[in-house]
Amino acid sequence: MKSFGDYQNEIYFAGLHGVRPALPVDFRTLEARATAALPPSVLSYVQGGCGDEFTQRRNVEAFSEWGIVPRMLVDTRVRDLSVDVFGKRIAAPLMLAPIGVIGVCAQDGHGDIATAKAAAAAGVPMIASTLMNDPLETVAEALGGGDAFFQLYTPKDRDLAASFVRRAEAAGYRGIVVTLDTWLTGWRPRDLNDSNFPQLRGVALANYFSDPHFRAKLKAPPEEDIAAAVGLWASVFGQTVTWEDLAWLRSITRLPLIVKGIQHPDDAKRAIDVGVDAVYCSNHGGRQANGGIASIDLLPDLVAACGNVPVWFDSGVRSGTDVVKALAMGASLVGIGRPYAYGLALGGTAGVVHVVRSILAEADLLMAVDGFPDLAALRAAGVRRTRPQSR
Numbered sequence: 001m002k003s004f005g006d007y008q009n010e011i012y013f014a015g016l017h018g019v020r021p022a023l024p025v026d027f028r029t030l031e032a033r034a035t036a037a038l039p040p041s042v043l044s045y046v047q048g049g050c051g052d053e054f055t056q057r058r059n060v061e062a063f064s065e066w067g068i069v070p071r072m073l074v075d076t077r078v079r080d081l082s083v084d085v086f087g088k089r090i091a092a093p094l095m096l097a098p099i100g101v102i103g104v105c106a107q108d109g110h111g112d113i114a115t116a117k118a119a120a121a122a123g124v125p126m127i128a129s130t131l132m133n134d135p136l137e138t139v140a141e142a143l144g145g146g147d148a149f150f151q152l153y154t155p156k157d158r159d160l161a162a163s164f165v166r167r168a169e170a171a172g173y174r175g176i177v178v179t180l181d182t183w184l185t186g187w188r189p190r191d192l193n194d195s196n197f198p199q200l201r202g203v204a205l206a207n208y209f210s211d212p213h214f215r216a217k218l219k220a221p222p223e224e225d226i227a228a229a230v231g232l233w234a235s236v237f238g239q240t241v242t243w244e245d246l247a248w249l250r251s252i253t254r255l256p257l258i259v260k261g262i263q264h265p266d267d268a269k270r271a272i273d274v275g276v277d278a279v280y281c282s283n284h285g286g287r288q289a290n291g292g293i294a295s296i297d298l299l300p301d302l303v304a305a306c307g308n309v310p311v312w313f314d315s316g317v318r319s320g321t322d323v324v325k326a327l328a329m330g331a332s333l334v335g336i337g338r339p340y341a342y343g344l345a346l347g348g349t350a351g352v353v354h355v356v357r358s359i360l361a362e363a364d365l366l367m368a369v370d371g372f373p374d375l376a377a378l379r380a381a382g383v384r385r386t387r388p389q390s391r
Contacts, residue, residue: 003079004092004364007357023347025358027318027339034342041196042104046341048190049286055294056286059316062294066325067386071371079367080374081360083332085125085310086174086256086277090147092360093327093375096126096352097282097314097335098151098177100204103133105345110134113142114344118352120146127151127177127335130164131204140171149258151177154239158248161239163213165253175256177280178249182261183238186288199233202226208233243274250275258312263298265305272309278332280312285337296326303330320362327363327375328383 011021024030035043049056083093096119103111112132116139119126125147128139136150150168154161165176191197199205202222208214209222209229214236222229239245250257259271260280268279281302283295295315303311313326314335326334336359343355372378 003368004081004357004360005079005368007361008365021354023343023351023354025354027342030339030342030346030355034345038105038345041194041198042101042345044190044194044196045101045198046099046105046338048188049290050186050188050288051290052189053286053290055283055290055292056316058292058294059283059286059296060318061316062296063316063318063322063325065386066296066329066383068325068328068366068370068383069381070369071377071381074371074373074377076368076371076373078373079364081364081367083375085147085333088147088174090125091123093331093333094124094323094356094360094363095312095333095335096124096340096356097337098127098129098179099337099341100129100131101198102129102341102344103204103206104198105341106348107345111344112139114349115340115352116140116142116146116148117144117349118340118344118356119148120144121349122353122356124356125149125174125333128173129153129204130207131199132206133204135206135210136164136167136173137171137210140173143172148173149175149177151179151260152249153179153182153237154241154245154249155236156239157213157236160211160213160236161249162252163211164207165249165255167207167211169253169255173255175258175277176249176253177258177260178241178246179284180241180259180261181284181288183240186290188287199237200230202230205230205233243270246271246274246276260312262302263292263295265301268302268305268309268311272306276309278310278312279306280314281331282312282314282335285315296322296329299326299329299331320359320364321366323359323363324366324378325383328378328381330379 105111112134127149129151130153150173256277258278262279310332312333313331323334340352340355343351
């Protein structure tokens with residue numbers, strides 16, 4: 001039976017014929033390559049965080065403060081990393097987190113489509129952003145038999161929000177991921193120093209420009225008057241989602257509803273009471289608010305509060321080791337962001353697939369060496385802090 005870890009054998013045996021990987025397998029080298037390749041405006045938007053980027057750094061650094069305790073004398077020749085996602089068994093607990101400018105990370109400007117193809121090829125779910133360079137229906141078609149969820153930035157216009165949800169349902173998305181922390185943009189110095197706000201230039205607004213409700217509010221279609229279309233977008237983007245809004249969203253769809261941005265256990269419990277199907281622990285990778293606690297440090301309490309309700313996770317994940325630690329803490333699905341954005345920038349669809357395979361190979365091999373044949377064994381062992389918490 002083939003395992004994710006076999007990817008390293010492919011690489012080593014190819015080396016016998018003088019073939020080296022087209023892209024690096026580690027995040028640091030991948031980021032360095034992408035830094036040299038991406039246009040400065042796109043790079044600053046992808047790499048940048050909020051304020052002095054303390055929270056962004058902490059998201060990454062905090063993983064090193066948690067350690068896995070191996071269990072020996074266990075037969076791990078076969079590993080099972082599969083998970084159930086709303087009634088469907090998928091091979092790996094990894095997902096591609098939503099990135100609003102993933103479209104322009106690709107050289108042809110169609111990065112959302114390339115990501116969808118990569119998700120299908122790699123067998124992992126994609127979360128498609130409201131902010132895409134291609135309409136959500138076109139991206140769904142590119143998935144083929146793959147899985148995707150639609151991430152909703154809830155607009156101020158409820159009819160527009162309902163239109164997005166109906167379109168996602170019709171296109172075959174498997175759930176709605178409501179992002180809670182992005183009804184306005186946090187203080188991002190890298191972008192501010194360059195006056196760089198891609199959406200105000202019409203970037204990643206295909207879902208709005210293709211929406212019948214949105215278009216009906218324009219005197220001329222976006223392709224004829226882009227300035228007016230962008231102005232309308234600016235006026236409707238960003239509803240401060242309240243408990244009332246969440247209940248309304250729950251009422252308009254039968255798809256699984258996932259809330260992204262939950263960090264406090266009490267918020268998680270209340271969201272479950274409203275009827276959400278999964279809680280998504282994330283601080284937006286440190287892009288929206290500075291001065292916070294690393295998401296991985298908040299994950300254990302959130303998992304405990306959610307009981308049997310799945311907890312998804314992202315923020316600061318850079319490697320297969322990070323993925324394993326989050327899974328050991330109880331995360332059901334773990335999302336990556338910047339790693340696959342860099343893979344896309346350097347290698348298109350194949351670049352994303354390479355990044356996914358590299359991360360899953362590392363995760364699989366770590367579980368094999370540390371004595372965990374499946375996720376249940378991993379979670380039973382859990383993790384321990386490697387250093388005392390600062391007071």
